[in-house]
Amino acid sequence: MSEVRRVVAKRSINAVITIFGILTLNFFLINFMGDPLDLLVPRAPSIPENYRLENCIRYGLCGPDGLPLGVADRFFIYLYNLVSGNWGRSYYWRGTPVIDVVMPALSWTLILVGTSTIITIAIGMVLGAMSAARRGRAFDLAMTGFTLFFYGMPFFWLALVMQLAFTTPQFGLNWWPVFPSSQRYSQSIDVLVWTDPDHLLDIVYHLALPSITLAIGTMAGISLVMRNSLVDVMTEDYVVTARAKGLAERLILRRHILPNGLPPMVTLIALDMAFIFGGAYQVEYVFSYQGIGWVTITAIFYYDFPVLQFVVVLGGVAVVIANFLADLILLRIDPRIKVT
Amino acid sequence: MAFTSASHWIRRKIGLTEVRREKLSLTTKRFGEIMWATVHHRMGGPGVAILVFFVAVAIVGPWLPLPHWDASLFPRTLDPSWEHPFGTDHLGRDLLSRVVRGSQVSLLVGFLASVIAGVLGTLVGLVTGFWGGWRDEVLMRINDVFLSLPWLALLIVLAAVLGGTLSLEVIIIVIGLTSWSFTARVVRAQVLTVKERVFVERARAAGAGNMTIIRKHIFPNVFPLVFANTILTVAVAILSESTLAFLGRVDRSNVSWGVILSEAEESGALLNGHWAWIVMPGLALVVVIFGFSLLGYALDEILNPKLRER
Numbered sequence: 001m002s003e004v005r006r007v008v009a010k011r012s013i014n015a016v017i018t019i020f021g022i023l024t025l026n027f028f029l030i031n032f033m034g035d036p037l038d039l040l041v042p043r044a045p046s047i048p049e050n051y052r053l054e055n056c057i058r059y060g061l062c063g064p065d066g067l068p069l070g071v072a073d074r075f076f077i078y079l080y081n082l083v084s085g086n087w088g089r090s091y092y093w094r095g096t097p098v099i100d101v102v103m104p105a106l107s108w109t110l111i112l113v114g115t116s117t118i119i120t121i122a123i124g125m126v127l128g129a130m131s132a133a134r135r136g137r138a139f140d141l142a143m144t145g146f147t148l149f150f151y152g153m154p155f156f157w158l159a160l161v162m163q164l165a166f167t168t169p170q171f172g173l174n175w176w177p178v179f180p181s182s183q184r185y186s187q188s189i190d191v192l193v194w195t196d197p198d199h200l201l202d203i204v205y206h207l208a209l210p211s212i213t214l215a216i217g218t219m220a221g222i223s224l225v226m227r228n229s230l231v232d233v234m235t236e237d238y239v240v241t242a243r244a245k246g247l248a249e250r251l252i253l254r255r256h257i258l259p260n261g262l263p264p265m266v267t268l269i270a271l272d273m274a275f276i277f278g279g280a281y282q283v284e285y286v287f288s289y290q291g292i293g294w295v296t297i298t299a300i301f302y303y304d305f306p307v308l309q310f311v312v313v314l315g316g317v318a319v320v321i322a323n324f325l326a327d328l329i330l331l332r333i334d335p336r337i338k339v340t
Numbered sequence: 341m342a343f344t345s346a347s348h349w350i351r352r353k354i355g356l357t358e359v360r361r362e363k364l365s366l367t368t369k370r371f372g373e374i375m376w377a378t379v380h381h382r383m384g385g386p387g388v389a390i391l392v393f394f395v396a397v398a399i400v401g402p403w404l405p406l407p408h409w410d411a412s413l414f415p416r417t418l419d420p421s422w423e424h425p426f427g428t429d430h431l432g433r434d435l436l437s438r439v440v441r442g443s444q445v446s447l448l449v450g451f452l453a454s455v456i457a458g459v460l461g462t463l464v465g466l467v468t469g470f471w472g473g474w475r476d477e478v479l480m481r482i483n484d485v486f487l488s489l490p491w492l493a494l495l496i497v498l499a500a501v502l503g504g505t506l507s508l509e510v511i512i513i514v515i516g517l518t519s520w521s522f523t524a525r526v527v528r529a530q531v532l533t534v535k536e537r538v539f540v541e542r543a544r545a546a547g548a549g550n551m552t553i554i555r556k557h558i559f560p561n562v563f564p565l566v567f568a569n570t571i572l573t574v575a576v577a578i579l580s581e582s583t584l585a586f587l588g589r590v591d592r593s594n595v596s597w598g599v600i601l602s603e604a605e606e607s608g609a610l611l612n613g614h615w616a617w618i619v620m621p622g623l624a625l626v627v628v629i630f631g632f633s634l635l636g637y638a639l640d641e642i643l644n645p646k647l648r649e650r
Contacts, residue, residue, distance in 0.1 A: 014481065021485035029494075032501045144383070148637060152629035154579055156586050157601065157622040163610055164618055228640075281492045282583065286605075297587065300496050312497070315490040323488070 004331060015324045022316040023082070027075055027309060036061055036091075036305050058095065059306070060088050078309060092304040101295060101307055102314070106277070108184055109284070109291030111203070113276045116211040117218055121269055124219040128226025132261075133253075135231055144227070150220040159213045159286035166209055179208045182288040210287040214280050218272065222265075229264040233257050263333065267326040274322035277314050374564055377642045384638025390631030394624075398443040407434045409441035409595060419616065426620045429600070430607040438595055439621050445596040446578050446625070449512055453577035456516025458523055458570035462562070465527025470535060470554060479524070486521045494518055495580055499589050506590045515580045523569045527562055534561045568639040575632035582625055597621040 036059075056062035060077065063069055069077070081087060087098035131143040150158075163181040185192060185202050193199055233239065234257060242252045277292065284293035292311060299307040378384040407413055412432040420427045426435035464483070468476040486494070498514050499506055506514070534540065535558060543553050584590055585598025588606075592599050600621040604610075609617040 014484070017481050018484040018488060021481055022488055025485055026489065029497050029501055033497065034500075141382070144637070145634075148383070148633040149626075149630050152575055152579065152633045153626050154582060154586075154622075154629075156583060157618075157625065160601070160605065160610065160618050161622065164613075164615055167610075281490070285587070296490075296493055297496075300493070300500060303500075308497075312490060312493045315493065316485075316488045319488040319490075320484070 007331060008328065011324060011327050015320050018320050019317055022320070023079065023313060024075075026312050026316065027078055028071075030305055030308050030312070031071060031074075033305075034303055036303075058089065059091065082310070082313070087310050088306040090299075090304055090307045092299065092302040092307070098306050098310055102292070102311060105290060105292050105295045106314075108289070109280070109293065110276060112207060112210055112284070112289060112291055113214060113280050115207075116214045117272050117276060120215045120219040121222055121272060124222030125226050125265065127219070128223035129230060131223065131227040132230035132234065135227075135234070140227075144224070147220040147224050150216050151224060153217060153220075155213065155217055155280065155282035156286055158216060159210070159283050162209050162213050163286070180206045181209055184289055206289075210280075210283050210289050213287075214283050222268065222272070225264060225268050226261075230257060230261040233261040236260070259333075263330055266329050266333075267323070270322040270326035270329075271319065274318040275315075277318035371564060371567075374639070374642055378635065378638050381638035381642065383634045384642075387631045387634025387636075387638060390627060391635065394443055394628050394631070395447065397440060398447050401440045401444055404437075404440060406437035406440060409433065409437040410593075419614070427614065427616045429603060429617060435600070435617060435620065438600055439597065439624055441595045442597040442600055442621060443624065443628075445508070445594050446581060446598075446628070447574075449508065449515070449581045449596065450574040450578040452512045453515035453519070453581075454570050454573035456513065457520040457573045457577070458566060460516065460520035461523025461569070462527050462566050464520065464524040466531055466554060466558065466562070468524070469528040469531025470550070470558065476528075480528075483521045483524055486518065491518070491580075492583060495584060496587065496589060499584060505592075506584070508591070508594045511581055511584065511590055515577045519573055519576050519580070523566065523573065526565055526569055530562050530565050531558055534558050564643060568636070568643060571639070572632060572636045575629045575636070578625070578632075579629060597625045601625075 053062070056068065057064065060074070060081075061068060063073075085099070087102070089095045090098055090101050093101050127143065127147075131140045134140045166179045167181045180186070183206060185199065185206055189199060189202065239252060239256050242256050243249075247255075280291070281293035281297055283289070284291045285297050288294065292314070295307065296311045296315075298304070299311060379388055410433065414424065414428045414432045414434060416428065416430055416432045424434050424436065426439060429435055429438070464479050468479045495514065495518055498518065499511075502510050502514060540553055540557050543557055548556070581590070581596055582598030582601070585596050586602045586605070588602055590596070590599065592603070601618065604614070604617040604621075609615075
């Protein structure tokens with residue numbers, strides 16, 4: 001038991017160090033993109049001095065005394081703010097608090113990436129298991145070739161092709177289904193009412209193309225890993241033994257193969273869950289879907305440091321935490337794991 | 341006196357080269373076996389064929405009877421025809437010659453960036469796996485940081501730090517710097533197992549130093565894995581470059597497939613239904629990456645004996 005406790009302690013320390021590393025690297029990389037003072041506090045002589053000063057203090061670049069803060073000072077303020085929840089104001093969104101930019105985007109991303117990921121994990125695992133059960137046969141070969149084709153496909157191109165195929169009636173077919181290819185809901189909706197069935201339907205309608213695009217890419221990875229880890233287990237001696245002693249194929253699958261083949265899936269699923277917080281940059285960008293990924297890319301384009309500092313960290317920290325949780329689960333279900 | 345020391349030096353030199361040649365032949369033999377198995381693998385064969393085709397296109401590209409890739413000689417945005425199989429773009433340039441040109445740029449970026457990533461990853465993997473201790477801790481935490489940060493955001497921010505629109509060299513370095521983590525992990529794991537093997541202990545007992553052990557015993561055993569990983573990194577690098585290019589972050593005079601797609605998107609190819617402009621460069625990209633995926637799958641089955649048993 002103390003062994004396990006030691007492993008958990010080690011992993012937690014590592015996670016904390018990694019998170020600190022992410023914060024540091026992220027802050028300094030972003031601040032090397034340009035000088036926020038130059039970007040934000042225009043030095044043109046036509047702009048009155050007090051306006052400049054006000055702006056400088058407002059965006060946290062100057063101290064209360066009106067003197068610009070150094071990078072080191074800003075780093076410590078950034079660390080403090082991260083914990084306190086006061087994430088500063090966005091440059092691009094005209095001084096909107098960062099948290100008000102990030103949180104709505106996050107909830108939209110949760111709708112798009114979250115639902116799509118969870119459904120594809122389920123389908124992907126089933127497909128992978130089917131492929132493994134028929135390994136070496138035509139179904140497996142076709143399936144593996146198919147998944148490999150989609151596995152490395154760039155999301156942005158798939159998104160473009162989906163738009164090309166489903167926005168205007170292509171190939172001269174009038175019955176071809178057409179789906180909206182941008183935004184989260186129709187422009188005609190001024191105020192979104194979540195309880196209005198028409199609005200909900202509109203959201204689902206807009207969700208169709210981006211979520212399918214995302215699903216195809218995610219599913220390929222999941223089913224490939226699932227297949228390979230199951231095949232790995234299937235060649236083990238204890239499976240052969242189980243089969244030799246006449247155990248039903250279904251029981252072998254449930255008692256011997258699945259429990260031993262799932263550990264690699266735990267990490268993968270945890271990571272896929274974490275990527276929800278990172279957002280689907282490419283899909284959100286091509287479909288102009290204003291989630292976390294879209295916000296991040298916009299923030300990079302407009303040098304919106306306050307937003308960028310927190311959004312990128314959000315994705316990174318989610319991955320670290322997901323990895324840590326996956327390790328804990330693995331420790332619980334796989335007694336062979338020792339600290340590495 | 342001078343003469344004897346010279347002959348001694350020559351003899352030592354010859355002795356060394358003999359040992360090295362033997363070692364090398366062992367490595368190449370193993371290597372040859374892997375190559376043979378890959379080409380005859382049912383996934384690896386087609387993968388190698390695809391890659392050979394694209395590398396050939398990239399190499400003979402300049403001598404193909406095509407209009408210059410940067411010359412605006414034709415009417416704008418033509419649909420595919422016999423004269424222009426992929427059509428022309430918004431400046432009246434032939435898209436087929438641009439896609440061929442793109443294969444050169446994309447493959448070049450892919451190979452060079454993955455060489456950087458491979459060297460970096462191998463060095464980190466060797467150091468962390470062989471020495472362990474604080475070096476392992478420090479480098480693995482850095483590795484964790486790189487693996488955890490959202491890949492694309494890291495790439496774009498790093499690109500932005502190094503300059504607004506990127507030249508080819510900067511892209512190669514940026515991609516190389518961001519994609520060594522996985523190789524480092526794999527090499528480290530392999531080094532950890534190899535260093536416990538008996539022949540390493542024997543070499544140490546015979547008085548071999550750390551560097552000798554790494555050079556003669558560890559590295560030859562890790563090399564096939566490094567090679568396989570470097571090949572896979574090429575696909576990641578090509579993907580990274582095209583994504584950066586699509587987001588408009590690179591210098592457009594280096595026509596990669598991503599640049600063509602980015603121009604297509606910006607010029608409204610989608611709205612005007614110029615499908616070939618979007619589909620063709622993307623298809624080239626996807627098929628090349630498919631080739632790498634097939635090859636990677638085959639290498640995985642060949643290098644992982646457990647999967648090979650099937």
